[in-house]
Amino acid sequence: MESADDQGTDSGIDWISVLPTEILHNILSLVRIxxxxxxxxxxxxxxxxxxxxxxxxxxxxxxQHWNVEKFARFVNNLLLLRARVDLHTFQLYWSHQVPLECNDVRMWIGYAVKH
Known part of the structure; x- marks a missing residue:
């Protein structure tokens, strides 16, 4: 006789994907970008x-193992691919020893403020 747990795992249902978007966003907020x-x-x-x-x-x-240009492309693509939804949090923690291009940072901050 199968238990309810056995039936759930054998059914092939992706239980995480059926969670509401808000809960998935809370989960993803704990994961590296x-x-x-x-x-x-x-x-x-x-x-x-x-x-x-x-x-x-x-x-x-x-x-830290990426060069600055690769990181800038990553961030630019990340922002380009976003849907038109409100951005509640934009955080950038960077090392002062690895300078970023000021125009890139200014554009990212502008995007965050606008959205």
Whole structure:
């Protein structure tokens, strides 16, 4: 005789994807942004969830092995791919030892303020 737990795991249902978007956003807010961007590849549902993120937190530790140009392209693409939803949080934690292009930072801040 199968238990209810066995039936749920064998059914092939993706229980995470059927969660409401707000709950998925809360979960994704705890995940590194590079991982969130990779999750876009999972399905159309995940692509929509990731496009509608209301937070962007960029931390130097995640990108310290990238050159500045690659990081700037990543951020620019991230902002371009976002849907037209409110951005509640934009955080950029960067090392003062690795200078960013002021025009890029100014554009990102402008985007965050506008959205």
């Amino acid at each position: 590079r991982t969130v961007v990779r999750m876009r590849r999972l399905s159309k549902r995940w692509r929509q969830v990731c496009k509608a993120l209301q937070f962007i937190c960029l931390t130097y530790r995640e990108f």
